Amino acid sequence: DTEVTQTPKHLVMGMTNKKSLKCEQHMGHRAMYWYKQKAKKPPELMFVYSYEKLSINESVPSRFSPECPNSSLLNLHLHALQPEDSALYLCASSQERSEQYFGPGTRLTVT
Amino acid sequence: QKEVEQNSGPLSVPEGAIASLNCTYSDRGSQSFFWYRQYSGKSPELIMSIYSNGDKEDGRFTAQLNKASQYVSLLIRDSQPSDSATYLCAVRPNDYKLSFGAGTTVTVRA
Numbered sequence: 001d002t003e004v005t006q007t008p009k010h011l012v013m014g015m016t017n018k019k020s021l022k023c024e025q026h027m028g029h030r031a032m033y034w035y036k037q038k039a040k041k042p043p044e045l046m047f048v049y050s051y052e053k054l055s056i057n058e059s060v061p062s063r064f065s066p067e068c069p070n071s072s073l074l075n076l077h078l079h080a081l082q083p084e085d086s087a088l089y090l091c092a093s094s095q096e097r098s099e100q101y102f103g104p105g106t107r108l109t110v111t
Numbered sequence: 112q113k114e115v116e117q118n119s120g121p122l123s124v125p126e127g128a129i130a131s132l133n134c135t136y137s138d139r140g141s142q143s144f145f146w147y148r149q150y151s152g153k154s155p156e157l158i159m160s161i162y163s164n165g166d167k168e169d170g171r172f173t174a175q176l177n178k179a180s181q182y183v184s185l186l187i188r189d190s191q192p193s194d195s196a197t198y199l200c201a202v203r204p205n206d207y208k209l210s211f212g213a214g215t216t217v218t219v220r221a
Contacts, residue, residue: 031207042199042211043155056207090154097207099145102154 003027004103006091012109015081021106023074023091032074033100034066035090043090043102049074081110112137115202117212125220130187132215134200137181143203144176144183148196149214155199159185190219 004025013019023032031050035043048056049068063085065077074091086109092100118133132146143162147155159174161167161183167174173186183202187194200212 033207040214042214045208048207050207088154094207097143097203099157099160100209101157102147105154 004091004093004101006089006103006106008106009104010107010109012111013078013081014111015083017081018077018079020078021076021089021091021108023076023103024072025093025101025103026072027093027095027101028071029093029095029101030071031094031096032068033092033094034064034074034076035092035102037088037090037105047076078108081108083110086110113212114138114204114210115200115212117198117200117215119215121216121218123218123220124190126190126192128190130190130194130217130219132185132187132198132200132217134183134185134202134212135181136183136202136204136210138202138204138210139178139181141181141202141204144174145201145203145209146172146174146185147199147201148194149199150196187217190217192219192221195219 007022034046037043046060047066052068067075088105090105091103094100124130146159148158149155161174161176171188175184197214197216199214201209
């Protein structure tokens with residue numbers, strides 16, 4: 001089973017809203033990732049959690065705040081986003097440094 | 112120089128033909144190489160991983176790796192309309208970070 005789930009599938013939020021994206025995997029993977037993907041571009045890495053600790057932050061603006069409550073869950077808290085933050089947000093997981101498996105993504109629109 | 116470069120598309124092939132996708136990478140220390148398929152509006156799906164020089168076959172897909180030339184390719188044999196998608200080459204230069212190419216869009220003509 002290589003399933004990563006993400007909720008919600010779609011999200012529309014205003015620039016003053018606070019919302020959260022959720023990601024879950026039950027494959028026993030110890031690394032989890034957040035990516036952002038704009039149309040016709042490859043995914044861009046935002047954050048990496050390894051063993052529930054933040055190990056990579058790719059200079060992401062503070063309006064994006066990740067959280068890893070346990071080894072199966074990963075959240076991305078959103079606050080005061082800009083319209084240019086509209087994108088597909090992808091969660092992925094991997095066993096250590098091996099293959100990364102992506103979830104279906106959350107399509108975010110900031111109005 | 113970009114870390115990962117893919118042959119520019121789009122690539123159009125007739126049904127039943129072989130689609131050939133190429134990728135070069137700049138970090139000679141890279142150890143892991145992946146191909147992802149992404150349908151329009153969907154997330155990337157891992158279709159092949161390769162770690163050693165040579166060929167790796169999985170069904171109609173063959174990945175080829177040449178570390179000396181810093182080159183990895185993907186062949187899709189007997190191409191089907193369902194293979195129409197964007198194919199992303201990904202290279203892991205270190206630890207957890209994946210570097211993606213820009214992607215090659217493949218269209219299989221029925």
